[in-house]
Amino acid sequence: MTHRTDMNMDPASLELAKWRSTPLTPRTRLQIPAQDMPCQDPAVRRANMQEVALGYTPAQAMLEAERCLQCKNAPCIAGCPVRVDIPAFIGKIKEGDFLEAARIIKRTNLLPSICGRVCPQEKQCQEPCTVGKALGGVEKAVQIGRLERFVADYERAQGAVDIPRVPASTGKRVAIVGAGPAGLTCAADVRREGHEVTIFEAFHKVGGVMVYGIPEFRLPKALVAAEAQVLETMGVSFELSFLVGRTRPLLSLLQKDGFDAVFIGTGAGLPKFMDIPGENLVGVFSANEYLTRANLMKAYERGKAGTPIYPSRRVAVLGGGNVAMDAARMALRLGAEEVRVLYRRTRDEMPARAEEVEHAMEEGIIFDFLKSPTRVLGDDTGRVAALEVLSYELGEPDESGRRRPVPIRGSETIIPFDTVIVAIGNESNPLISRTTPELKVDRHGHILVDERQKTSIERVYAGGDIVLGSATVILAMGEGRRAAAAINEILQ
């Protein structure tokens, strides 16, 4: 994560000097173009696992920061689920005080290097940004996420990551179930008050979806490991390959093992399938399975990894979210010749981050909009041979104002594929609720909590995807924080 370019050789520094040669006014600030983030060449990156986006240089960051108008009402802050003080940290970037900028972000967001990379900024902090509004397009907003990523990377490269100080032990103990963003955030906040914290994680690695789902080329695993390291340095203990509900019943943690409170952040589970004929044929995968093989089990390091990955040539990915984009781009990197994303609506309705859709298109992923499969066809050995696909057209707007896709009768066509990856979402993880009957869940299996994240059981809190359904990293972190505040209060 070092910045290879010397300040003086960076073309952006000339640009910066030019804009700064006269005092900047709101009007001139609006004229500075939004800074693109350098990326690996699409033709090269589609064949490697390295991170796609390379990050701003210091001069680019300072130039981008100059675009911020430091609005008094700062509408951007309201768009951020954890209310990062955006104008304040951007102000510090303008001054070149990147470490102070990092400190400001970390007051509310513990994982800026991760959020800067994976937050759907165009729907969160950047959506209400005054600059974007003035220029008539959210893509022209101040690039808050890229700036956040820049300062976090800068801080790490300088070896300046400061470890929060932990006061003397209170003797109180808190168990965290699940080491995803919700659990990690909750752990940090509880530990900061001096309570003893143990994180129990089912997998053999820390990070939840950040390590098994989101691919290396979008979120380097070294970043997640570094965050786990910070927690370890703070004195948080980890029990990996420990499945609460099975290795140990949830309530035993409270009743037998001496924990004073528990936080459940077990994330999503049980992938949804389309419920169409042929879905159990060999070569149909849930995106979770496909990505876990590739990311967590490192199946892409062929020859080294024990876990195999299916040899695919023609891949269909069903869905339009981040998960679908990740699966499609992963399939390409694992050697598929053609990858098509089938989505029932159009590009405008795709829930994926705009940047990921753009990157996928640049890499040569083909998008078949207004299409959805009706059947998976197999060969005589039970392997996928083709999809039968139905076309849709946009009809009348529904209650949400979006035009509803309606199937075109008789438009079925058969497209040959050898692999189908289903990325249409998850049900909730059933394990804890099935093994803890006292825990109340809704009919989708999501744990019910009050406004302070407390569950139906005293001293048991929950947050993240297991409460919200499929959400985002930053929302999961927000819930972890809120739970930590409540836990800290009852442990006072």
Add this chain to the structure above:
Amino acid sequence: MHVTHRIVSKRQLSEEVFRMEIEAPYIAQERKAGQFVIVQYDQEYSERIPLTIADADPDRGTITLIFQTVGASTHRLALKEPGDEVIVLGPLGNPTHIENFGWAVCVGGGIGLAPLYPIARALKDAGNRLTVISGARTRDLLIMQEELAAVADEHIVVTDDGSFGRKALVTAPLEELCRRTPPPDIVVAIGPPIMMKFCAQTTRPFGVKTLVSLNTIMIDGTGMCGGCRVTVGDKVKFVCVDGPEFDGHLVDWDNMLSRLGAYRQQEQTAHEQCHLEMQLRTLQEERS
């Protein structure tokens, strides 16, 4: 970070079958008959290997696994020695439903005899009259015989090649038992999928309820990936959280068998590579 568990002992039961005792106090305490663990031989590159808990000693805090070296991953696991560390997750899956059915018949094929033993013992402890059918390709692969003989009221042994016991497949004595009046109240069959399929076919005409323990390919084992899915009575089930035991008469066996073969070619390559590496290692050891 605490992640590994120590191997306490290792014994080779036959050319291909190993028995390992591993320190895992919580699992030893919590596990019930029919449950399994997922084992990894290292944290970076190991496949996740599902293995049934063959036995456990809650006082010593150990569990016993019995496994056959069928491919690269189980071979690598077999290379581990007492004192080495492995990763173990569990106990996974639902425990076998144990009650006094009356007359219970337990059928085990090959390595399946290992997971069968705790279930047979639990059925016996619950008051059932217990018949055990042990089967294997050849005498050498018949494992757990002393233990099974000790709990069974009646013990029938068959081998494919007739090298021990009767020369037959397990389905032959199973059919004879079903013809008795009254027929068995319950059959539990564990072994290679093809054996379980034929056991289910054998008992179906007699209407004898038959439980099988499915050994699908798994990744997480916690209900997250869907890789272990099977069709049971026209419904999709996840073996790791809905199973591993199902009504054998409802399982779509052909689909299950073809899904098990999904990676056959890559597995073969990995297995051959693994053998080459082992030969190399032996050569190097001999030289030094």
